[in-house]
Amino acid sequence: KIITKKSSKQQNQDALRIIPLGGLHEIGKNTCVFEYNDEIVLLDAGLAFPTDEMHGINIVLPDMAYLRENSHKIKGMIVTHGHEDHIGGIAYHLKQFDIPIIYGPRLAMTLLQDKLEEAGVSERTNLKSVVPRETVRIGEYFSVEFIRNTHSIADSFSVAITTPLGVIVHSGDFKVDHTPVDGEYFDLQRLAEYGEQGVLCLLSDSTNAEVPGHTPSERAVYPNLERIFSQAEGRVMVTTFASSVHRVNMILDIAQKLQRKVVVVGRSMLNVIAHARNLGYIKCPDDLFEPLRSLSRLPDEKTLILTTGSQGEPLSAMTRISKGEHRHIRVKEGDTIVFSANPIPGNTIAVVNTIDRLMMQGAKVVYGKQQGIHVSGHGAQEDHKLMLALTKPQFFVPVHGEHRMLVKHSQMAQAMGIPQENTVIIDNGDIIELSTESIQVAGQVESGIELVDRAGIVQDTIMKERQQLAEDGVVTVATAIDWSGKLVASPTLHLRGVVTKV
Amino acid sequence: KIITKKSSKQQNQDALRIIPLGGLHEIGKNTCVFEYNDEIVLLDAGLAFPTDEMHGINIVLPDMAYLRENSHKIKGMIVTHGHEDHIGGIAYHLKQFDIPIIYGPRLAMTLLQDKLEEAGVSERTNLKSVVPRETVRIGEYFSVEFIRNTHSIADSFSVAITTPLGVIVHSGDFKVDHTPVDGEYFDLQRLAEYGEQGVLCLLSDSTNAEVPGHTPSERAVYPNLERIFSQAEGRVMVTTFASSVHRVNMILDIAQKLQRKVVVVGRSMLNVIAHARNLGYIKCPDDLFEPLRSLSRLPDEKTLILTTGSQGEPLSAMTRISKGEHRHIRVKEGDTIVFSANPIPGNTIAVVNTIDRLMMQGAKVVYGKQQGIHVSGHGAQEDHKLMLALTKPQFFVPVHGEHRMLVKHSQMAQAMGIPQENTVIIDNGDIIELSTESIQVAGQVESGIELVDRAGIVQDTIMKERQQLAEDGVVTVATAIDWSGKLVASPTLHLRGVVTKV
């Protein structure tokens, strides 16, 4: 089934085009186009969260102009896993064009189904779940094998995309976890087999390319969480990413072991746990859980509250609890509150402020890198090297990272013998043209961003106006003049956000 | 001279009041009031920088209502060192009330003199430089000894304040650096002597109370900087805090050793270097420096550019260089750019974006904790323990830190034998009442913040309006009606920053 480089060369001299619309020079909104002749296959379509300067913005999407214009070519989409930066944009794409079919892991497809229904676009596509080592054909030119990998969310895949020119391996998001919590091992054998037969190009996750060594196994946090929970004398509250299914799984397991009932708080946490239990990624008895309304009846030392808000998000449960604004949960003396997540750089201040507020209300807060209660879901340098060593690609493109991470990742590849001219550092919108002999950036497509607030897409000029209003305020002058231009009353002045000398 | 606890008790049963107006539950705007009967002595008066939500704000000051109302009591001020978070507020204080005399280190007094002149308030006070072990009397009740400590800026002091109730030691900002760059050793002997005679209360810097171990000596970065500079084939650009006098000193020293001429860029960097050279804290020959206009004539391998902007500040030289917006400096292939500073949490994104932009223009950028090119100016846990061990205070108040840092610092003190009831965790505005027998929070004074933008003080309601304008924009409707209330023309609508359905 795998077309070797030689035969592909004889069949077709056309170039394969790879066009990332998002995910480069950033962590977020991963969206990648694979194009051969008149066929496009998409890989993931995520969203990003706004920076502080994006006033009033809820989410950030890539510019979809290229896909709108070429929507007739779209044969289907591959989804690697269910994180927001990989599936959060799909509903918005479907408002603008159809995608005939989307293949992906069961958990991602279930989460996606909810999103599409909520947006009213579930009729615009066809979701198909795949199992490990399943191969699907998309259009005339592409076939895709899903290869199990390990990551912070369950049911995550790397993919091998067989094209007329050769095999492209896309790592998806991964770390190399040899002791996965759910017992689903990284399918290193399939990657090795592709490497043996010849991989034309590898695109690989660069998130932790600046971090030396290996990322520890997700299991490494288990004993630390267990020790902290068992030392707690009152209630335990834990916050982590809702999508970190393995972490949630371990927390539930420890709760059961320590005979604490679990109260789950936060819509996304409830949602992910429900789906993950349905699909068997989380295994625990129904009676482990208690509804929020029973909280006041549970003895403190038998209670564990699992909640969203590990990033200090303004509307999340943990943030509201810390501000005393949560309708059902008040911090009390003796609570142990555990942050089982590291702040993403832009969120550090929000997180530490939340921690401070919780401490001031009498909670013991456990947080920080030294506690061993969080590990990354992304591989570090040695994991990256293993991916390169297994797949032995002819060409290499670092993806999923900011510029310096891509540069570091590319340097690692060169240290492992890939010639510099066989790698490219690209930005969103760059058109990679790949032949069996060469890789090059052959041009650009439109690649800006689209900002979405409550009312819809926000234009760039509007953002500039908002920034100016924020910094200077606004002055309105109401003047009544008659038809001849004479003032008929004294003008009135209104100021909003404007400093007057006091 | 030191009044022992016994004799002070016999003399006066009045309480000493310590009221921090800033610097608690934050890093910034350190401002502390010491009050006994009708006398007030101030210790430092700093500013803080605005958070992202403070649109259009340049600096943040503590609420000065308490000092305005009690300005007749102010007998003088002590300054510990020349950092902005300790002296940056003084000019604003002097616009509201006089301070008869300000005592502080020579470098801080020189920097302060400039600020007061610029603000036109230098007549409102009297600046007096002090030397190590100098004791000054302020008012009837206070005398203050300046005790040399080690910190990231040169000429920094801890102080021992002798009051009718006993001795208060305020650590100032410090680390314990046994190999200081300028050869001015921490005067551990004086602290120990005060400890031996009896310290009633210690107030101590908590910045790195979450960090285990000792903070390395400032000298530790020397060999790493030297190695990086000497490996550079083209120009070297270095950025650090202008106020990190020791760091700047080492950079200049290495430049001289490697026969690179130094071009200094950025107003604050030029200013600090000029003053530090005048006072002898930086020693180097005049011909080490070249003016910016000579830059193009210097050979790349003989050039070192020293610049501000290590925190990605929007208007700083390094940020403008990274954006290609600097009038005189363009990045070129072969440049080595060194970030000799860690980003302060709120600045991380601005810094990494700057690094990415510099790399994209072809520079080799050296940054990050693993490079050994930055150490903190604040002591870690073992440094804090040494301060506690030397001074053996009866009462302890952790200061200069966010809530969790204060809590950690207090826990260290308790582990060293200070009873919990002899420590207090306080917030800005809390009134600490100290007697020879007890410490307690006896009330609060007004302790909000004052926000300053280009036009002056910005009220809270104005900030709320700006936030709303930023998120939603503004709609103005102009309607012309006659005296009877009838429309005389169709209304016109103006939108700014408002999303319309497109």
Ligand SMILES: [Zn+2]
């Ligand atoms: Zn991702």
Ligand SMILES: [Zn+2]
């Ligand atoms: Zn992911």
Ligand SMILES: [Zn+2]
């Ligand atoms: Zn300070």
Ligand SMILES: [Zn+2]
């Ligand atoms: Zn300082």
